Amino acid sequence: MTTTSPSVRTSEFRLLATPLVLFLLVFLGFPAIVNLVYSVSQVSFETLRSPQLSGFSNFAAVWNDAAFWRSVWFSLRFGVLTALLECGLGLFLAIFLSPLIVKRSWLLAILMLPLMVAPALVGLMYRLVLHEFVGPVPYYLWTWFGAGVSFLGPGSAFWTLVTVETLQWTPFALLLFYMAYQAIPADIGEAAAIDGAGPLRRLWRIELPLMAPTIVAALLIRFIDGFRVFDNVYVLTGSGPGGATASLSIYIYEAFFKQGAIGKAVAASVLLFAASFAVLYGLNALATRRKGAAA
Amino acid sequence: MITALRWLVFAVAALAMNFPILVTLATSFKSARELTTNPGLWVQAPTLANYMAVFQVTDRLNIALYLFNSMVAALTGTVLAVVLALPAAYAIARGRVGERTLLPLIVNLRAVPLIIFAIPLYMMFQWLALLDTRLGLGLILTIVNLPLALIILVNAIRELPAELDEAAQIDGAGRTRTLVRIIAPVCRPAIVTSLIFGFITAWNEFLFGLMLTTSKAVPITVGASFFFAASGGGVQWGVASAVMIVGALPPVLLGLVMYRQISGSMTAGAVKG
Numbered sequence: 001m002t003t004t005s006p007s008v009r010t011s012e013f014r015l016l017a018t019p020l021v022l023f024l025l026v027f028l029g030f031p032a033i034v035n036l037v038y039s040v041s042q043v044s045f046e047t048l049r050s051p052q053l054s055g056f057s058n059f060a061a062v063w064n065d066a067a068f069w070r071s072v073w074f075s076l077r078f079g080v081l082t083a084l085l086e087c088g089l090g091l092f093l094a095i096f097l098s099p100l101i102v103k104r105s106w107l108l109a110i111l112m113l114p115l116m117v118a119p120a121l122v123g124l125m126y127r128l129v130l131h132e133f134v135g136p137v138p139y140y141l142w143t144w145f146g147a148g149v150s151f152l153g154p155g156s157a158f159w160t161l162v163t164v165e166t167l168q169w170t171p172f173a174l175l176l177f178y179m180a181y182q183a184i185p186a187d188i189g190e191a192a193a194i195d196g197a198g199p200l201r202r203l204w205r206i207e208l209p210l211m212a213p214t215i216v217a218a219l220l221i222r223f224i225d226g227f228r229v230f231d232n233v234y235v236l237t238g239s240g241p242g243g244a245t246a247s248l249s250i251y252i253y254e255a256f257f258k259q260g261a262i263g264k265a266v267a268a269s270v271l272l273f274a275a276s277f278a279v280l281y282g283l284n285a286l287a288t289r290r291k292g293a294a295a
Numbered sequence: 296m297i298t299a300l301r302w303l304v305f306a307v308a309a310l311a312m313n314f315p316i317l318v319t320l321a322t323s324f325k326s327a328r329e330l331t332t333n334p335g336l337w338v339q340a341p342t343l344a345n346y347m348a349v350f351q352v353t354d355r356l357n358i359a360l361y362l363f364n365s366m367v368a369a370l371t372g373t374v375l376a377v378v379l380a381l382p383a384a385y386a387i388a389r390g391r392v393g394e395r396t397l398l399p400l401i402v403n404l405r406a407v408p409l410i411i412f413a414i415p416l417y418m419m420f421q422w423l424a425l426l427d428t429r430l431g432l433g434l435i436l437t438i439v440n441l442p443l444a445l446i447i448l449v450n451a452i453r454e455l456p457a458e459l460d461e462a463a464q465i466d467g468a469g470r471t472r473t474l475v476r477i478i479a480p481v482c483r484p485a486i487v488t489s490l491i492f493g494f495i496t497a498w499n500e501f502l503f504g505l506m507l508t509t510s511k512a513v514p515i516t517v518g519a520s521f522f523f524a525a526s527g528g529g530v531q532w533g534v535a536s537a538v539m540i541v542g543a544l545p546p547v548l549l550g551l552v553m554y555r556q557i558s559g560s561m562t563a564g565a566v567k568g
Contacts, residue, residue, distance in 0.1 A: 010390060010392065012390075012469060012470040012471065013385075013386040013389070013390025013391075013392040013470060014386070014390075014392055015471075016382035016383065016385055016386040016390075016392075016470060016471065016474065017382065017383040017386040017387070017392050017393055017397065019378075019379050019382065019383075020379045020380065020382070020383035020397070020441075020445075021383075021393075021397065023379055023437070024400075024401070024441075027412075027416070027434065027435075027437075027438055028404075028412060028438065030415070030419065031412040031415030031416050031419065032412070032415075034415035034418065034419070035411065035412070035414070035415050038414075038415070093304070093308055096301060096304060097301060097304065097305055097308075099298070099301060100298075100301050100302065100305060105555070107305065108554060108558060109550075109551055109554040110309050110313070111305075111308065111309060111312065112550065112554055112557070112558065113312075113313055113316065113547065113550070113551070114312050114313060114316070115550070116495060116499075116543075116546045116547045116549070116550035116551075117316060117499070117543045117546070117547060118498070118499035118500075118501060118516045118542070118543065118546070119499065119501065120499075120501035120516040120517070120519070120520060121499075121516060121519060121539050121542055121543050122315055122316075124519055124520060124523060124535075124539055125315035125316065125318065125319045125539055126315055127523060128315075128318060128319060128322060128532060128535070128536060129314065129315050129318045129319075131532075133331075133334070134322070134330055134331075134334050134532050135318075135334060136318055136334050136335055136336055138334075139334035139335060140335070167311055167312050167314070168312070170308075170312060171312060172561070175558050175561055176561065179558065179559075220406075221406075224406045224408075227408070228408035228409075228410065230410065230501070230502050231501040231502065231516075234501075234505075235501075235520050235523075248408070249408060249410045249502070252410050252411075252413070252414075253410065253413075253502075253506070256413075256414050256417075257506070262414065265414055266414055266415075269410070269411040269412075269413075269414060270411070272408060272410075272411050273407070273411045276406065276407050276408065276411075277407075280403045280406055280407075284399065284403075
């Protein structure tokens with residue numbers, strides 16, 4: 001019988017994880033360092049390889065840029081609103097439709113369809129849907145109600161984008177909630193029914209609390225995705241009208257590709273990185289503490 | 296009575312959520328003449344002319360090339376992600392290597408807006424001559440796919456009985472051999488799920504396609520948006536619709552066939568990750 005010492009076994013495991021670690025170092029570690037260096041340097045497309053250290057002027061430029069704060073505000077509002085709408089609608093649909101879906105799981109495939117289509121393509125599709133001459137929505141609104149609405153105008157663009165995002169991603173919340181709802185053991189409901197609890201009371205007191213972890217996870221995932229939104233907004237409104245719908249991702253993209261302001265774009269990236277890191281670190285700490293408390 | 300109400304809600308929800316797809320599908324079958332007179336959902340005289348026009352190459356647009364680019368880059372990003380994640384997942388789940396550092400790092404990567412790496416990656420790709428190449432795009436899609444692939448595979452390996460690899464160890468097989476000969480075959484469902492999920496995500500990616508490609512390696516999501524920009528004021532809506540339907544088809548078909556696996560892994564990825 002061959003016995004291998006624990007350290008030898010660990011080293012073979014290390015070897016197995018090495019390709020992934022190397023890949024991450026090259027494609028994420030190196031860019032992260034470049035970000036940090038460039039964010040405190042004076043850099044242009046001509047001086048990419050010889051950045052001059054310049055202190056925190058890039059950060060100051062971003063910090064004092066009204067467009068930056070407007071994009072932060074857009075992203076926050078967009079992320080919170082779409083997460084709440086998607087999870088609210090998804091929760092209702094998951095529970096209300098579950099008697100239908102349990103018997104015919106293919107209904108789920110129809111509801112999941114929007115998740116399979118690229119958000120960029122869905123955004124382009126809405127260019128057609130909302131078009132004033134060939135789009136069915138303005139057409140039906142006009143013929144049925146005599147109303148002419150400019151969906152991508154200054155007052156309504158934000159809400160149009162919220163609707164577009166919500167309609168595409170509500171199925172994601174629906175799916176998570178349906179799975180969590182189905183995972184509730186049947187005997188819990190039966191026991192409560194015997195004790196005389198009605199369906200609404202069971203929903204409020206038993207089922208929703210059991211689904212709470214999934215609800216929190218879904219809210220979080222949808223907020224993050226909404227906060228970093230790019231594709232559908234970019235193809236639908238660009239960032240207009242007048243920068244009113246620039247998300248933080250679009251702000252960084254435009255600073256780099258349209259204005260060539262590398263320092264500003266990189267500094268904004270570093271700020272966003274620091275913010276996401278702080279939020280994630282806080283959440284992880286919270287999750288660990290709760291796990292510890294539960295054990 | 297309540298069942299009828301449920302069906303009504305289902306119909307309204309399904310219609311509202313799939314509305315852009317239905318409108319685009321209907322429009323793709325309308326002739327240029329019908330488009331000017333009938334913006335409604337009903338097609339009076341269906342025609343396939345728009346689909347015939349999709350693959351006509353013009354000096355600015357080449358839809359067939361964009362589809363090919365998407366296919367190659369998505370497959371690269373999907374397969375490479377699993378190839379990198381599987382051994383690492385085995386090391387994490389069985390050897391507890393990187394369980395406290397590597398795993399949380401990658402899991403959290405899903406929550407980080409990837410645009411923050413976009414600018415250095417753009418410069419790096421310029422140095423490495425990877426800009427506007429399918430390989431370059433595939434490498435980025437690998438990063439996009441890695442977190443979920445790793446979560447799915449770690450969870451799958453953790454659920455396997457430990458006796459499985461112990462038996463192999465007693466037979467004298469090394470870790471690598473055990474992984475290839477025993478773990479990987481048993482994990483096939485999880486591997487397939489990671490591949491399906493990765494392919495859909497990769498095919499639908501837009502941001503990096505927009506930034507890192509310009510002409511030769513443009514994926515279909517970006518190419519379809521060229522179609523709108525290139526035609527300026529006079530968008531050919533019929534052909535544009537056909538382009539969007541064709542571009543959406545691969546992940547949609549995959550999703551419709553595999554929706555059970557997808558719904559399962561979405562839940563696992565969300566709750567355990």
